[in-house]
Amino acid sequence: MANPLFDDRTVDFVLHDLLDASSLCRLPHFAEHGRETFDLYLTSCRKLAREQLFPAYRPMDTDTPRLEGGQVRVHPAMRELWSRMVELGIINASTPMELGGQQLPALLSVMGNAYLMAGNLSAAGYAGLTTGAAHLIEEFGDERLKRDYMARMYAGDWAGTMALTEPQAGSSLADVRTRATPTAEGHYLISGNKVFISGGDQDITENVVHLALARIDGAPAGTKGVSLFCVPKRRLINGTLIDNDCASAGVFHKLGWRGLPSIALNFGERGDCHGYLVGEAGRGLAHMFVMMNGARLMVGATATATASAAFHESLDYARTRPQGRPLAVRDPLTPQVPIIEHADVRRMLLRQKAIIEGSLALCAQAAKWADEAAHETDPEAKKRAQLLLDLITPATKTFPAEKGFESCALALQIFGGYGYTSEYPAESYLRDQKLNTLHEGTTGIQGMDLLGRKVMGDGGAGLQILSAEIAQAIEAARAAGDAQAPLSSLATQLEQAVADLGATTMELAQRGISGDRLGMMRHSTDYLEMFSLIAISWLWLRMATRATQSIAATPARGPFLRGKLKTAQYWFATDLPRTASIGALIRSGEESFDSARGEELE
């Protein structure tokens, strides 16, 4: 069976049963839209992902980009795929109509992108990067940059990249060294080296526009001296493109995402690399961070997508691969059974499903909050959505990445020895997935962001609002509870875990207040895990509640909806209980690892 990439019914369930996507159309910004246009967009994405992107996935993984005579050559299939994505309006799906976009909610563009990423994450990656770069110009660029660069990027004529990282500045972007020297003509001369620039060069589009961080001569050290620049591969001068001195110094060999080149770029080797300031001088990181929630949400969605594609491969294999016999059958003359008949294989399948659908719901919820934060007309509602989005973003980025890696390992495991070979794509999904715990802020960075900024930073407002949301879901679950589905027992379990999270947070806040900031932050990664498990459990409780409410009304969806209930039960039996020991660990202040030094660590 061809890989469906995602289960359409589940995506629709998350969009409509769980999140009532159409309700976004009450907002003026989305007034032109409705369920019909949403469905139209999703249907196109599904088709493109399955029919065009997916068939090119393995060839692009195998036949990887290379640098030839200063020009990066990518897989020849990419030109056609790029055109198809442009035609479909992937790049500007959420862009305002006045800029030629479709003005769709982020919720829809994220879900559509999830299909594309599941089909071929490298191919879809070119488009996602272009959207991100163009969006930065849209938000902060001047009219000339919008006209000359942004418009051509949204139109798909040119592609874009994010050029942040340097050899000495990865997690610590405050240490960026690339220089920007002002000129009398208004542009800056850029010089410096960037690494890990995804899509940093290619032969798909005639131009590549880098949104790069650099330091204007004389700027102060640290974050306040970092500015954002538009640095095109070819600059547009009087309607003509001329080389802009951005040299590709090498292509990194990567574990996965092999169809999307990661480039080392040298700006200004000949002293002729022009850069154009985007936004305010010294506000480069701040501008970049406006986009960060979106970028991190896309990582979560991609991680979910990769895990989902792997899951469907393993489900198909489990249904068709005969091996062994049921425990009760001793007769070797009976035929072997499909491995899905073995309890442990079903465990590995349901565990993947729990991780993937929990992740999908998390990304979708975050995207909906992003839409509300951007387009709510009521200032209170807008602020509330922004607080929730800020709070949930580290989990939205990390949970799908970390647990999605476990999920991909389970998918591979179902293939047994075959999973270790390139006869099946399980091994490539595992390779692809690992990037997601690293880029756009490592897991460790996300933990510090969650605890230090998002939870503690606003006096706990975000967590209070989320706790109220969870309390509401608990109430709804209790109201919908019936004998068949032990919703109220799940609700009680979640209630306890949330109380535990509250107590843990208070304990950490007290450490912070008493001046022990290290003590507060020591277990930030553990805190992120506890928080994420609870967030996912909250979403599963809501999905189980919706499923219970819907079974009577739509009996044809019975098996599908029972699957949601079973998966919720599984998750509450296996993963939510882990929050108790993580909470105890955090509160204990256990510091063996932190105090270990020198030989003690060898």
Added chain:
Amino acid sequence: MANPLFDDRTVDFVLHDLLDASSLCRLPHFAEHGRETFDLYLTSCRKLAREQLFPAYRPMDTDTPRLEGGQVRVHPAMRELWSRMVELGIINASTPMELGGQQLPALLSVMGNAYLMAGNLSAAGYAGLTTGAAHLIEEFGDERLKRDYMARMYAGDWAGTMALTEPQAGSSLADVRTRATPTAEGHYLISGNKVFISGGDQDITENVVHLALARIDGAPAGTKGVSLFCVPKRRLINGTLIDNDCASAGVFHKLGWRGLPSIALNFGERGDCHGYLVGEAGRGLAHMFVMMNGARLMVGATATATASAAFHESLDYARTRPQGRPLAVRDPLTPQVPIIEHADVRRMLLRQKAIIEGSLALCAQAAKWADEAAHETDPEAKKRAQLLLDLITPATKTFPAEKGFESCALALQIFGGYGYTSEYPAESYLRDQKLNTLHEGTTGIQGMDLLGRKVMGDGGAGLQILSAEIAQAIEAARAAGDAQAPLSSLATQLEQAVADLGATTMELAQRGISGDRLGMMRHSTDYLEMFSLIAISWLWLRMATRATQSIAATPARGPFLRGKLKTAQYWFATDLPRTASIGALIRSGEESFDSARGEELE
């Protein structure tokens, strides 16, 4: 700094402080040995691993074996490496002196092999497979096979393989189809297809001897019809080697272990493949399983080795890579600090250390029991050691493989974005590691073996003996406890977890007795995890006890020994507590995944 592969002091600590390796020399079989010969062997292995094997690791990962004109060509460095391993007596380290071996305890050969595997697992793999195959002939073969084949394999003239798997028979070896037709001359004509045969062909040695499972014509279906054969690539007839019709049909492209080819073999395409029965007809699987504890122990040791090599790379990187500043430092003009200064990086380092040293102790303990099971003179002690070895083997195979994969992912994570590239070997260790949850019985198979056979099979005798061992360690910890090291609190924690395991086991036994075998086995993988976490905690408690006892006597080892204490504390704070929720899960009989069917799983 060059990668040490393992910390020598830790290996010595496990061998001598924890396990008193020299005490094995009380057994007549090891009477010729002592600490001095042990050290000599280990020193040679360390040197070979660091100076010869390790430098060839990355080249062999990159420049992989290929099939040319029916002959598999491996990396040219392998011939030299093979000679060095043969010279050092790797292949026959534990073989009796009368067969030309060194008659070393398995404990030493496993620890020596751990260095070699950490240095270059593909290269060491050729030797390990040869030992295993020769050992099968030693145990079950007739004199001619011993003289013609085994002797040349132990001497390193020829290599060996295990040829078990077929396309339709992986986990279910009862379904092997390869045929063996008796001839009047005494040999059998073999025909059939084998897959995933590691080292199944190469151009290092002039011959490759396959120990293959096949079914004699007319044999019954199932396991009882499977026999073991010696099937050489070239057969020896009157002192001359002639082609034996074993065709290499292809080389599998693998995620890792890329220096060791995995081959599809066709036996008897021309009807001229001779096989020689090894042991009794119909006892092939039973014979193979005599070797299985050893093979599974080697998987555990290899998984530990791979994780250890990755750990040392990440430790070195963490000490030398500057990035970011301490939480308390706001001044961007201060230099960046090595990332080991960040608490979360130290957490990732200590977590790897806890997994790796726990795994190492587990493998070493299992190897020591293997030595006692084979060579104890007192029948009671012999039987006791065999029960313990049988019981611990599934955990020895699985824990280092599953947690070692997590460990390798942490090592990669420490490298940040660089870890995703082939600039550093972290990504290759992650790729190598994944095989260990698959081969020699998947994790699911190990769980069923532990619970269904090892725990329940002997009326619980093995678990009773292990529980008594653990009780003894708890008592010793309490006796050694002092204010500095909270040994007695660790002891109490472990006591509780063991009681929990006992109660869980009783509950499952009752399900089995009442005829609910599926209910007993449903959570066998979870049971294996719970069991493994407790076994590792037991070993950490013993190591912490020994460290506490030694600190006063050897103050120079202070930091080293304090490292053991801290790591034990870390493990007891983070991982042992997880057994409570796993135990509750198992006892609850949670069956959502097992009852999920059809659409419910989609």
